[in-house]
Amino acid sequence: MQECTLAANDLACRRGDRLLFRGLSFALAPGGALQLTGSNGIGKSSLIRILAGLMPAFAGTVQREGATGLLDEKPALDPHQPLGKALGFWQQIDGPEDNQMARLGLANLLDVPVRYLSTGQKKRAALARLLGQRAPIWLLDEPLNGLDTKGVSLVEELAAEHCRGGGICVIASHQPFAIPGLTRLELREFAA
């Protein structure tokens, strides 16, 4: 896996007139894992999008080296396509991937149109897309939403494997998340 680092220096985020957080800093080396916790609306998803470079920070900088994979509530799979073809579209861009479908519990669903999949199955499909991208930095926004207990432990397993392989993992979730070497960062309300 290619070298990767992810660091945030004194980040602040503003949505509309509200300052969500400020003075947020951390640095992750290869193999590092960070869980962002905090109450709803505190800015976890905004922080993930800032880290991904999809949204500008109100203040502060992000240093990111290495390709970034994002898993959020949008699966980015064509709803009218069968799952196999929808994932195949990303394989054509990211390169062919090793077959993880059985492990993700998707092997029997490949000819089912994406719009018929349940929330948890869509999440698993999005995980397949993320794995296929082979990006060293993973940004996971509420990765456990809609997953059953087996799915939850699968995500933890995949994240742990990813970090063992020298990848970086940032997980925004208020649910408990257990992987070795995980540090936690609680986003606190900024009292203006």
Place this chain on the structure above:
Amino acid sequence: MSAPLLTLLKRDLRQLLLGGRRGGATLPVLFFVAVAMLYPFAVGPDAPLLARTGGGVLWVAALLAAILPLDRLIEPDLELGLFDQWALRGISEEAIVAVRVLAHWLSFGPPLMLAALPASALVGIDGAKLRVVELGLLVGTPGLAALGVTVAALTAGLRGGAALGGLLVIPLAIPLLVFGAGSLATGGESGLALTGAVSLVLLAIAPFAAGAAIRAGRR
């Protein structure tokens, strides 16, 4: 064209030209022919009048037909998070938009030019005029495609974006209509050349304007 963009073009064509359940290219073509069919009913069987005004009506029909797929151009992919994933893979919004303009044009420009053959018979314009209409559509529809994608990107995510997009396209398409339909009256190359010039300007602006609009929409 690099491999990811070719993949994007294939996907865009599957969505816009074939369209599956959402109709693809059939809806604009049927709309275009329907206007050409209804016009003689409304004006009456006055052959010289039809022949004189038919070309202009075909141009208006083509312009309105190009508006129909507007809400499918950008918004669904934004909602699915596809643009975010492309951005993370380093595919620029400008490149995506350029590919989409090409796919959008392929899915309504050539089909409308084909549909103009039966439509010209319905409004009774002769061969020479049909040639000018076809050439005009050939140079004018790329501009309409660029304009459509730009406006779709600007209005994506707005409430009532589709209706607003349609209304925005109409005034911006007036230069194309003036020169395109105007070339029928003069029957000359100058009108066609000006139509092509307007098209080129729109094509040059579209990727940057629409790309900036998509990025601004993320904030």
